[in-house]
Amino acid sequence: MELADIINPNNLVYEKPKLLTENTMHYCPGCSHGVVHKLLAEVIEDLDIQEKTIGVSPVGCSVFAYNYIEIDWQEAAHGRAPAVATGIARTNPDKVVFTYQGDGDLASIGTAEILHACNRGENIVVIFINNGIYGMTGGQMAPTTLLGQITATTPNGRDAGRNGYPLKITELIAQLPGTSYVTRQSVHTPATIRRCKKAITKAFQAAMDKKGTSFVEVVSTCNMNWKMTPVKANEWMVENMFPFYKPGDLKDSSKTDPESYTPIKN
Amino acid sequence: MGELRLMKGNEVIAEAAIRCGCDGYFGYPITPQSEVMETLMDREPWNETGMVVLQAESEIASIHMVYGAAASGKKVLTSSSSPGISLMSEGISYLAGAELPCLIVNVQRGGPGLGTIQPSQADYFQSTKGGGHGDYRLIVLAPSSVQEMNDFVELGFQLAFKYRNPALILTDGVIGQMMEKVVLADFIPRATEEEIDQKRGSWVTNGRKPNRQRNIITSLEMDSGRMEQNNLRLQAKYDRMEEEDVLFEELQCEDADYLLVAFGSSSRICQKAVDQAREKGIKVGLLRPITLFPFPKKPIAALAKRVKGILVVEMNAGQMIEDVQLAAGNVLPVMHFGRMGGIIPSPGEVVDALEQKLIGG
Amino acid sequence: MAKVIGAVVVDNEECKGCGLCVVACPQDVLSQNKQVNSRGYHYSFMKTPEACIGCSNCATVCPDTCITVYRVKL
Numbered sequence: 199m200e201l202a203d204i205i206n207p208n209n210l211v212y213e214k215p216k217l218l219t220e221n222t223m224h225y226c227p228g229c230s231h232g233v234v235h236k237l238l239a240e241v242i243e244d245l246d247i248q249e250k251t252i253g254v255s256p257v258g259c260s261v262f263a264y265n266y267i268e269i270d271w272q273e274a275a276h277g278r279a280p281a282v283a284t285g286i287a288r289t290n291p292d293k294v295v296f297t298y299q300g301d302g303d304l305a306s307i308g309t310a311e312i313l314h315a316c317n318r319g320e321n322i323v324v325i326f327i328n329n330g331i332y333g334m335t336g337g338q339m340a341p342t343t344l345l346g347q348i349t350a351t352t353p354n355g356r357d358a359g360r361n362g363y364p365l366k367i368t369e370l371i372a373q374l375p376g377t378s379y380v381t382r383q384s385v386h387t388p389a390t391i392r393r394c395k396k397a398i399t400k401a402f403q404a405a406m407d408k409k410g411t412s413f414v415e416v417v418s419t420c421n422m423n424w425k426m427t428p429v430k431a432n433e434w435m436v437e438n439m440f441p442f443y444k445p446g447d448l449k450d451s452s453k454t455d456p457e458s459y460t461p462i463k464n
Numbered sequence: 465m466g467e468l469r470l471m472k473g474n475e476v477i478a479e480a481a482i483r484c485g486c487d488g489y490f491g492y493p494i495t496p497q498s499e500v501m502e503t504l505m506d507r508e509p510w511n512e513t514g515m516v517v518l519q520a521e522s523e524i525a526s527i528h529m530v531y532g533a534a535a536s537g538k539k540v541l542t543s544s545s546s547p548g549i550s551l552m553s554e555g556i557s558y559l560a561g562a563e564l565p566c567l568i569v570n571v572q573r574g575g576p577g578l579g580t581i582q583p584s585q586a587d588y589f590q591s592t593k594g595g596g597h598g599d600y601r602l603i604v605l606a607p608s609s610v611q612e613m614n615d616f617v618e619l620g621f622q623l624a625f626k627y628r629n630p631a632l633i634l635t636d637g638v639i640g641q642m643m644e645k646v647v648l649a650d651f652i653p654r655a656t657e658e659e660i661d662q663k664r665g666s667w668v669t670n671g672r673k674p675n676r677q678r679n680i681i682t683s684l685e686m687d688s689g690r691m692e693q694n695n696l697r698l699q700a701k702y703d704r705m706e707e708e709d710v711l712f713e714e715l716q717c718e719d720a721d722y723l724l725v726a727f728g729s730s731s732r733i734c735q736k737a738v739d740q741a742r743e744k745g746i747k748v749g750l751l752r753p754i755t756l757f758p759f760p761k762k763p764i765a766a767l768a769k770r771v772k773g774i775l776v777v778e779m780n781a782g783q784m785i786e787d788v789q790l791a792a793g794n795v796l797p798v799m800h801f802g803r804m805g806g807i808i809p810s811p812g813e814v815v816d817a818l819e820q821k822l823i824g825g
Numbered sequence: 826m827a828k829v830i831g832a833v834v835v836d837n838e839e840c841k842g843c844g845l846c847v848v849a850c851p852q853d854v855l856s857q858n859k860q861v862n863s864r865g866y867h868y869s870f871m872k873t874p875e876a877c878i879g880c881s882n883c884a885t886v887c888p889d890t891c892i893t894v895y896r897v898k899l
Contacts, residue, residue: 204832212881212894228843232888250671270669272535273682278528285532288516289488314521388882428843
């Protein structure tokens with residue numbers, strides 16, 4: 199069979215999701231953001247919620263997330279996306295609201311906003327990209343930078359005495375009664391990407407079912423600032439980040455205690 | 465004729481917000497304005513109109529909640545006092561940059577820093593010159609009575625929506641805590657989603673409807689040329705405010721030899737000072753800016769040509785005086801009298817200052 | 826057992842040459858072109874098209890969504 203016979207609309211098995219815009223992503227080659235954006239577009243499309251979904255983009259590399267998915271977006275100040283999402287979700291209880299935040303945005307400058315939004319159990323989805331570094335500003339130490347990890351502001355490696363410890367914020371968030379689903383995923387292989395899509399789908403479904411906050415951490419790479427090739431960065435992530443940031447569900451109330459959460463009262 | 469009540473200024477903000485069809489209030493407790501949120505929580509407007517009231521974890525979160533709700537086309541407000549407004553300055557700059565209508569109430573207390581919980585007018589610069597980063601302005605309304613606290617809530621929203629710009633009610637602990645009779649506004653129903661889409665749908669982010677493009681609310685623009693255009697558009701908007709929406713009040717200015725200029729609670733003191741000075745045979749008038757931005761430059765310029773001197777009375781070290789001097793030009797002495805630290809000047813002190821700084825001098 | 830053959834189409838101009846698809850392919854079909862696109866990236870191409878089974882792994886891992894996959898069951 200000739201190639202031309204195979205490349206035929208009838209034989210199509212994978213194409214770009216319709217909700218992704220035609221804009222070329224500004225991310226570096228091999229960046230995890232692109233994969234997570236694609237999954238978000240697929241999930242929103244699959245759930246058919248594009249007309250009632252509002253995304254909140256952060257400050258950081260994904261500040262321009264709004265350029266890539268065909269839905270309404272708001273661009274929040276650094277770290278404030280959970281507060282912005284709260285404002286939307288509380289006054290628009292029939293909408294689906296998600297934030298998309300990096301580790302500097304969520305776990306450093308926006309620590310108060312994320313903890314309190316999760317603790318109130320806002321009906322929102324939080325997508326948390328943890329690559330252990332500040333990408334946009336040129337590779338400085340993030341709250342989630344590993345001990346010993348070299349960054350622009352820890353040129354000799356992160357030292358606990360000088361720089362403090364890496365923050366497992368997802369573990370903190372899993373403690374909060376307002377969250378119903380807290381999970382840690384990755385997008386470095388076809389299998390983990392498919393698993394991550396399931397997790398994002400579950401998170402959106404929980405928000406639509408008014409189950410409180412759903413939180414999906416995606417342990418990611420920043421090959422540019424880690425100064426590695428994209429392939430090498432994935433290997434480094436598996437070897438170094440996974441032992442500390444263990445992939446898997448941290449909390450799933452639908453399995454354990456579905457009645458534990460008091461829904462938001464508007 | 466609306467309902468007549470005896471109420472505190474802060475309570476009236478809450479009542480007016482419910483009655484004008486607000487969709488939400490987001491706030492954080494701080495003296496001397498905590499009664500705004502307390503009154504709202506006590507009134508339980510979610511049962512009556514569906515209005516959301518949420519106590520946030522900080523002023524920072526409050527203002528960003530306002531950002532999110534306002535960007536979805538909702539009619540929302542927050543309130544705070546001076547140190548809290550400083551915390552909100554980040555969000556206010558983003559609101560102005562993203563051109564979002566909302567209402568912010570600042571019940572001022574003395575500063576700098578933690579300062580005092582007593583009244584002050586020391587946030588004039590912060591309110592009228594922007595306050596946060598970047599070239600922006602707020603529409604600033606300065607009520608001088610509990611009645612105006614009521615009236616300026618809906619007025620503030622009207623102007624905010626007219627210009628797609630945050631509006632600020634700049635008041636202080638005197639008016640926030642003072643009880644006066646007030647005629648409350650009639651109830652306006654909250655806008656439905658259809659009404660929001662019809663009136664504001666060109667920009668709101670409440671879900672991309674099939675009949676429109678997706679909307680993006682942002683203040684970010686990486687292209688310098690386009691960012692300059694954004695700034696020019698904002699400046700043109702502020703110019704239009706100065707053309708169309710300056711509000712002020714003149715009292716006994718017709719035959720005045722001297723002019724007092726004062727806003728908010730200071731203007732109430734100056735009303736009495738005008739009477740006392742006139743009893744002494746000094747012909748004094750009062751000009752009260754109601755909008756501090758846009759500032760009433762033209763009426764001040766006109767009066768500056770007729771009077772012998774101007775005394776600007778403020779509860780600060782001299783802030784609005786700079787705008788009065790700019791408006792008046794170098795044609796007459798413009799002096800300042802103010803108290804700070806939460807001290808409220810008496811009418812007698814104002815008359816003394818007038819005599820010492822302008823008449824005797 | 827039914828044989829499956831596939832084909833992938835790479836949008837050469839959108840590809841940033843990250844190489845993630847190359848390692849994701851179980852059949853060693855893809856490689857990075859020695860040529861560069863207009864943005865200077867070594868875009869991916871089917872080095873051994875006959876080995877493709879249309880599993881979509883390459884497209885799944887592609888951060889720039891520049892791979893379309895087709896598959897035929899024989």
